[in-house]
Amino acid sequence: ALRTMWAHEGMGGFYRAYVPHQFVWIPYNGLFFTLLGRLEALESQAGLSGPSFGVGVVNAGVCAAVAGWVTTPIDVIKTRIQVQGANPELFAFRGPVDCVRQLVQKE
Structure with missing residues (x-):
């Protein structure tokens, strides 16, 4: 796969969706x-008493779900590119x- 990408797209193929x-x-991390x-x-x-592992895991899961939900449309564009x-x-x-x-028109 790497050789094919290099042959057809050059170095730019490896960074196609960097931006x-x-x-x-x-935005996800923020x-x-x-x-x-x-x-x-x-x-x-x-x-509430000091932080607990379980509460931290639940909080992180909720935050990850919300951040993922918000940034999924941007991720779809990135993946298509x-x-x-x-x-x-x-x-x-x-x-x-x-x-x-094109996504709005076709899908």
Whole structure:
């Protein structure tokens, strides 16, 4: 697979969706850690005893689910751009904005 990518797309094929990837993970991480910090602050304000492992796992799970739900549309665009080289006829996008336009029109 690596040789095929290198032969057909060159170095750019390995970084095809780098910028859209950042548009997924920056908001995901920002939202995740903001929500987690807010939940921990609410626990402290409520006078709950020190942090427990179980509560931390539940809080992290809830924050991950919310952050994932919010950023999934951006992730779909990123993934479509990444796989564009595998089937250029099916995924013929001129960039992220064109990808969104086609997704809205066709799906």
